[in-house]
Amino acid sequence: MPDQRDPAPYDALLLLSFGGPEGPDDVVPFLENVTRGRGIPKERLKEVGQHYFLFGGVSPINEQNRALLDALREDFAEHGLDGLPVYWGNRNWAPYLVDTLREMAADGRRRVAVLATSAYASYSGCRQYRENLAEALATLEAEGTAPPRVDKLRHYFNHPGFVRPMVDGVLKSLAELDESVRAGAHLAFTTHSIPTASADTSGPAGEHGDGGAYVAEHLDVARLIAEAVREETGVAHPWQLVYQSRSGAPHTPWLEPDICDHLEERHAAGVPAVVMVPIGFVSDHMEVLYDLDTEATARAAELGLPVRRSATVGADPRFAAAVRGLLLERAATERGFVVERCALGALGPSHDLCPVGCCPARSPKPAAAGADSPYA
Ligand SMILES: CC1=C(CCC(=O)O)c2cc3nc(cc4[nH]c(cc5[nH]c(cc1n2)c(C)c5CCC(=O)O)c(CCC(=O)O)c4C)C(CCC(=O)O)=C3C
Numbered sequence: 034m035p036d037q038r039d040p041a042p043y044d045a046l047l048l049l050s051f052g053g054p055e056g057p058d059d060v061v062p063f064l065e066n067v068t069r070g071r072g073i074p075k076e077r078l079k080e081v082g083q084h085y086f087l088f089g090g091v092s093p094i095n096e097q098n099r100a101l102l103d104a105l106r107e108d109f110a111e112h113g114l115d116g117l118p119v120y121w122g123n124r125n126w127a128p129y130l131v132d133t134l135r136e137m138a139a140d141g142r143r144r145v146a147v148l149a150t151s152a153y154a155s156y157s158g159c160r161q162y163r164e165n166l167a168e169a170l171a172t173l174e175a176e177g178t179a180p181p182r183v184d185k186l187r188h189y190f191n192h193p194g195f196v197r198p199m200v201d202g203v204l205k206s207l208a209e210l211d212e213s214v215r216a217g218a219h220l221a222f223t224t225h226s227i228p229t230a231s232a233d234t235s236g237p238a239g240e241h242g243d244g245g246a247y248v249a250e251h252l253d254v255a256r257l258i259a260e261a262v263r264e265e266t267g268v269a270h271p272w273q274l275v276y277q278s279r280s281g282a283p284h285t286p287w288l289e290p291d292i293c294d295h296l297e298e299r300h301a302a303g304v305p306a307v308v309m310v311p312i313g314f315v316s317d318h319m320e321v322l323y324d325l326d327t328e329a330t331a332r333a334a335e336l337g338l339p340v341r342r343s344a345t346v347g348a349d350p351r352f353a354a355a356v357r358g359l360l361l362e363r364a365a366t367e368r369g370f371v372v373e374r375c376a377l378g379a380l381g382p383s384h385d386l387c388p389v390g391c392c393p394a395r396s397p398k399p400a401a402a403g404a405d406s407p408y409a
């Protein structure tokens with residue numbers, strides 16, 4: 034049996050996130066960072082900029098990550114991992130990933146476990162993070178600094194520490210609905226829309242059928258939550274997986290239906306209330322605060338349809354404990370043990386190392402933490 038408290042070979046955890054603006058002057062440069070080379074129409078960028086300006090140019094994502102860092106440090110300290118430092122770096126805003134990795138190298142960190150604030154497979158949700166890691170490591174090498182080795186922790190969409198807090202969130206939202214509409218409420222599980230071409234090729238090649246791993250993983254989580262809610266309430270609330278935050282050119286097919294169209298369609302079908310469950314996201318960041326709490330909630334109000342939006346996991350202590358579990362599990366695996374890998378649902382635990390061709394890019398770039406990675 035491996036020592037369940039031994040983080041070796043890891044000497045640090047890196048929380049890798051998206052990043053977001055912290056004031057009005059940050060908004061445009063942030064959007065330029067996000068969309069460089071991605072072919073996003075100017076009109077869409079203007080519109081998304083307005084979402085940020087509506088909130089004073091501040092995305093809530095950085096505050097959310099600071100709270101998660103606190104929760105992780107507290108959990109580690111309480112479970113004998115207080116010697117394991119936790120760092121934070123972002124893909125698109127300060128603290129930038131490359132600066133954090135440089136600091137980690139200077140601090141003598143040689144082997145780093147990476148937790149991305151993205152729970153599912155897809156180019157945007159996995160490989161793009163791995164490409165950014167590879168790019169940052171290459172930058173350090175070019176500067177003459179030996180970069181630490183980075184291992185990305187597996188996808189945790191089906192980990193109980195991710196799923197259970199969301200079940201509680203749905204139960205809370207249902208309880209907030211008026212009793213007259215509660216039992217008839219539908220659950221709208223939402224996630225980021227992505228191009229269908231990207232969805233179909235998400236995950237290891239050939240796995241999971243139409244919509245690839247991205248859709249299959251979300252359906253598994255939606256089913257798990259709906260089932261747990263039924264067990265708690267005795268009511269089988271009808272549910273559907275829907276999408277939000279569509280971007281890109283209008284002629285490119287993206288996953289549908291959109292949450293706003295779905296609310297209209299449910300309303301027309303006589304559904305008395307809807308709980309929007311943002312399973313695609315780890316915290317209440319701008320896609321949640323604008324696209325659901327502002328836009329979709331306003332659409333529902335126009336329709337006279339009662340809606341609630343349930344909580345994301347954020348800094349829930351159960352999620353922090355899950356991260357510790359993922360790190361210790363991977364650490365033991367790297368030390369040569371065969372360990373139990375905690376996962377709910379039908380798909381089982383996700384892979385540790387992305388195989389060649391997993392979530393392919395439009396134009397191939399080096400990606401870290403994969404079977405064919407230059408820095409493995
Ligand atoms: C799958 C997915 C996740 C979930 C996984 C994960 O969390 O990583 C996610 C998260 C996020 N997306 C975010 C912000 C943005 N995403 C954009 C654009 C895009 N996202 C895409 C996909 C995803 N995005 C895609 C396919 C595009 C089109 C451009 C491209 O092909 O790359 C744009 C540009 C404007 C626009 O096009 O909408 C912005 C500003 C923020 C920060 C929010 C905040 O500031 O609080 C977060 C957490």
Ligand SMILES: [Fe+2]
Pocket residue numbers: 225
């Ligand atoms: Fe996005």
